[in-house]
Amino acid sequence: MSGARSFFGTDGVRGRVGDWPITPDQVLQLGWAAGRILTADNGDHPRVVIGKDTRVSGYLLESALEAGLSGAGVDVLLLGPMPTPGIAYLTHALRADAGVVISASHNAFEDNGIKLFGPGGRKLPDEVEAAIEVQMGEPLATAEPARLGKATRIDDAGGRYIEFCKHTFPKDLTLEGLTVVVDCAHGATYRVAPQVLRELGAEVVEMAARPDGFNINDEVGSLHPEGMAAEVVERGAHLGMAFDGDGDRVVFADANGDIVDGDGALYLAALEMQKRGELDGGVVGTVMSNLGLEQALAESGIPFHRAAVGDRHVFQMLTDNNWILGGEPSGHVMCLTRNTTGDGIVTALMVLAELARTGQALTEAVAGLTYYPQTQVGIRLSERRDVSGVPEVAAAIREVEAELGGAGRVVVRNSGTEPKVRIMVEGRDEARTRELAEGIAEVVRAEMGAAEA
Known part of the structure; x- marks a missing residue:
């Protein structure tokens, strides 16, 4: 690794596969370095969860990470394709010492990335990332044969996350009678999102749920919701939702095919939580959040603060204010009493809970939010x-x-x-x-x- 270049960015590392730093040797070195830091801090055989989205390069990077971690004496738990928030949840649920996400989120298949979670599924502290980066500069030396790590595939990972998502939906509500178009972006939500909604009673029309390793985010998903919106109108569905490739974002379309972005989702989630007495404090948006959101929340007596762009800044302001709900217009919404990071499926369930509670259509529910151009x-x-x-x-x-x-x-x-x-x-x-x-x-x-x- 070149000493002139920093490996980690503001949210892990991301780039074109085959170009520095997303190369097999660098990812192998990353796995080994992370493993060395973990074994130093947690003793023999710490456990690390690895999940990925549906990119073809995920196989390559998963194998490199597994080899590096095992070589450092770390046991690896392989989740397979899994939304980023699902990996965060399972890092906590499986009591792992760390979690690794292999994904480039909403980018095209040519890109990929690595993001690390610490214990409990929260972002790895900056000082730990810094220690890993220093360790990456050292020559790779494997642990003694008796101390090498093992790898285990968690076959029921999807089912565990499905149950987690369902438990965030109020038990006194149902989605029966609702027809929903679900655009999975050919990404990590393709198995779990439709199943969650079906098990809560909705009739689901699946879209972009046939990943082939190359079609992730290809003119579908939260960056391209127009196809989902058209499908809502054609099918006569009540609404639609489009996730991004790693499942931490979601945007919606109403029955007329009009797009409701992350500001709309954040508004409805805040109302739902306020009416249930769960909204502790106010809501955090960003400098890009629409002025109409700020005004609509004020009309409901909900304070609103703006952070810099980026989920880490939203999370930091939530932490500083001891608040729990925040998000961005992109559809990246986080509720810290439900998960430790943005969760597209959980966000969708919060929106659907508000609709189920009020009996309103999505168009009616967001009528109190007037967007400024x-x-x-x-x-x-x-x-x-x-x-x-x-x-x-x-x-x-x-x-x-x-x-x-x-x-x-x-x-x-x-x-x-x-x-x-x-x-x-x-x-x-x-x-x-x-x-x-x-x-x-x-x-x-x-x-x-x-x-x-």
Whole structure:
């Protein structure tokens, strides 16, 4: 591993398979290094859970991780295809010392990634990741033959997670009489999500539930919910839902085929929890959450705070405030009394519980949430540069904010993964927000060396 490059990013490591760092030798080294740290902290034969999504490269990376961990003296529990939140849950339920997710979430099949959970299914502490990264720089040396780890396949992993999800749905409610289109993105939810909903009484129309290793997220799932929405209308279903490849996100469509994003899911989940007396405190969104969500929650007496973009920032603000519910417009919603990370299936059940409790259709249930039009523009830069240090951009932002007053917002930020500036302008008038966003974009292009016209 090059000392000039950091292995772990803000949420594990991700990239194109075959390119550094998603190569068999690096993943083998990662498994061994993680195993060495675990054996040092937990004695002989700690246990690590490994789960994956449906990418063809999952076989390769799973084998490399298993070899590295076993070589360090760690026993491995193999879950097979399993949503990321299911891996977090089973890390806790199986009392494992760590969990590993092999997934690139909503990316195409060519990419893959590794994310680590600590005991209890929570994110691995930064200091442990740092220790693993230091260990990766050491020569790989296997444990003595008598101390090598074993691997065991957990055949009932899917059934365990299905039961967990069902237990988050109120026992006094049912989904009987409901027809739901379920788009599994040819990903990790393809076995479990339809089964959960059927066992709770729903009639399920499956979509994108035939993974072949290459079709994950391919024009389906939460990033491409249009097909799911069309299927809802064609089938005359009550609503539909689309998960992403690893199952930690979900977005919806109502009976008319209109999309309800993560802000809508978060709104309904908050109402459901509030009415049951389960909402302790307020709700955390991000700077990209729609102003309409903030206003709708305020009308229900629910406080709302904004974190930076990214689930780790949402989780941190929830922890700091001792709150339990938060999420992002992408459909990544977390309820910390139900799971330790975002869980698409559990989020869907929270939304469905609100509909079942009120007897409302999804269209009616979200009527109290009025979205403000948002325009988003991404500018790729010729080199990475901090937008907050450019006076001309700051002046352009101030001008737009002055025009919008309290009836809109401006967010201009650097991408966390690319040399890009992302611009979002939100206001009452869609055409004007587009003009204002493009005005800021012109200043960014002129002052920051854009790589594109």
